[in-house]
Amino acid sequence: QVQLVESGGGLVQAGGSLRLSCAASGGTFSRYVMGWFRQAPGKEREIVAALAWSGPITYYADSVKGRFTISRDNAKNTVYLQMNSLKPEDTAVYYCAADRTVVPQRGADQYDYWGQGTQVTVFS
Secondary structure, X not given: OOEEEEEOOEXXXXXXXXXXXXXXXXXXXXXXXXXXXXXXXXXXXXXXXXXXXOOOOEXXXXXXXXXXXXXXXXXXXXXXXXXXXXXHHHOEEEEEEEEOOOOOOOOHHHOOEEXXXXXXXXXX
């Protein structure tokens, strides 16, 4: 059974950085897309970034381009989200998700597996 476990969230001042980690287990991730989503109170879950596990294909939401970087460590079956220049509007619960495909998808309903989420709070 596929399991995704996020870590690394926390409280940070605007302009600061955090790195989220997503440890994956229970699947053959060479053919999975891994995505990071976020959901703020009262808002829909939205994609932040996605990465094809087996290749260099990535996707970033316009709101995070140039500030966030998604990456992976194949040996550790772990995906990371490096978040720099954080803004208060980045405050949300961040979720890791896996999709059994090879091309990053943007819709949350297209992802098959989800982690429990980790809270990121950015204060000004």
